Amino acid sequence: EVQLVESGGGQVKPGGSLRLSCSASGFTFSDYNINWVRQAPGKGLEWVSSISSVGTYTYYADSVSGRFTISRDNVKNSVFLQMNSLRAEDTAVYFCARDRYSSGWNFDVWGQGTLVAVSS
Amino acid sequence: QTVVTQEPSLTVSPGGTVTLTCASSTGAVTRDFYPSWFQQKPGQAPKALIYNTKFTHSWTPARFSGSLLGGKAALTLSRVQPEDEADYYCLLYFDGAQRKVFGSGTKVTVL
Numbered sequence: 001e002v003q004l005v006e007s008g009g010g011q012v013k014p015g016g017s018l019r020l021s022c023s024a025s026g027f028t029f030s031d032y033n034i035n036w037v038r039q040a041p042g043k044g045l046e047w048v049s050s051i052s053s054v055g056t057y058t059y060y061a062d063s064v065s066g067r068f069t070i071s072r073d074n075v076k077n078s079v080f081l082q083m084n085s086l087r088a089e090d091t092a093v094y095f096c097a098r099d100r101y102s103s104g105w106n107f108d109v110w111g112q113g114t115l116v117a118v119s120s
Numbered sequence: 121q122t123v124v125t126q127e128p129s130l131t132v133s134p135g136g137t138v139t140l141t142c143a144s145s146t147g148a149v150t151r152d153f154y155p156s157w158f159q160q161k162p163g164q165a166p167k168a169l170i171y172n173t174k175f176t177h178s179w180t181p182a183r184f185s186g187s188l189l190g191g192k193a194a195l196t197l198s199r200v201q202p203e204d205e206a207d208y209y210c211l212l213y214f215d216g217a218q219r220k221v222f223g224s225g226t227k228v229t230v231l
Contacts (some may be wrong), residue, residue, distance in 0.1 A: 035220070037166075045158075045166065045209050045222040059218045062121070095165055104172030105154040105213050107220075110165045 002026040002109050004096050009114030012086055018116060020081040022096030027109075030054060032100045034072060034079040035107070038092035038116075046092075051079060053100070064090075086118045122146055124212055124223040131229045132200045140226045141192040142210030148191035149212065155193035156211040157186055159204075166209065170195060197228070205230040 008020040022034060036048040049060045049070040058070050069082040079096060093115050099107035123145040132138040142155060149155060157170040168177055170186035173193065183198045193210055210223035 037222070044207075044225040045160075045211075047211075047220040047222060050220065061219075097166075101217070104151075104175070105156070105217060106171045106175075107156050107211060108168045108171065108177060110167070112165050 004098065004109060004111035006094060006096050006111045006114040009094065009116045011117045011119065013120050014087060014118055016086050016118070017082070017084045018086065020083065020094055020096075020114060020116070022079040022081075022111060024077045024079075024098075027098075029077040030074045032098040034070075035097050035099060036070065036079075036081050037095045037097055037110075038090075039095070039113075040089070040092040043092075048094070049081065050099075083116070086116075088118050090116060091118045092116060122214060122219070122221050124210065124221045126208075126210060126223040126226045128224070129227040129229065131231050132197070134200060134202060134230055136200050137196065137198045138200060138228065139189070140195045140197075140208055140210075140228070141189060142194070142212070142223045143192045144212060144221075146214070149188065149193045151188070153193070153212040153214070154217075155186065155188075157184075157193075157195045158209045158211065160207045160209065169208075200230055202230050204228060 003025045005023045035050040051058050051070045055072045067085045072079045093113040095113045097110040125143045158166040160166040174186040185196045187194045208226045
């Protein structure tokens, strides 16, 4: 079964740091880009960051650029999101999801998400 | 800042048809934006329905279809079922896939 599982969420104070993990199984991990997408309580989806299949390229939304760092370990089939200088507005459920280009971009499988709460 | 806009809410009767649209502040949406559509029910992760404008996943019910309509991406739900009540989001790719932007979301009510 193709699966993505997030972990590492929790409560943190403003200015603090947190590291999220996304663990993959059931597919050839190194064939896919991995994205982080977040959803603030009661709000819509926001793309946060993505990393290419072998980690060569990383991209970030303006709202997190300079504070968040995405990385991956293709031996451990995992992607990580290091979040620094956290703000209240970073409070959200964070999902990881895969995509790849095959005659067009295909963004298909999502994890169940992990909750990050930034509060004093 | 790029904004992708959807109808905030739509209501449809069971068995009816409804079309959701996805517009970009940068101009007309074309195939080169690789529009995707996702369904999200309360408390659940989003589920992919459509990719690359009109292609369906193996799990996508046949009543869901994607297209381009008047400079926007579109998702059409035909023969709507009660279980189709959900939030729907589009996703567009920008700058050679260096940026991805989700639409504002449409809440579909089946009534």
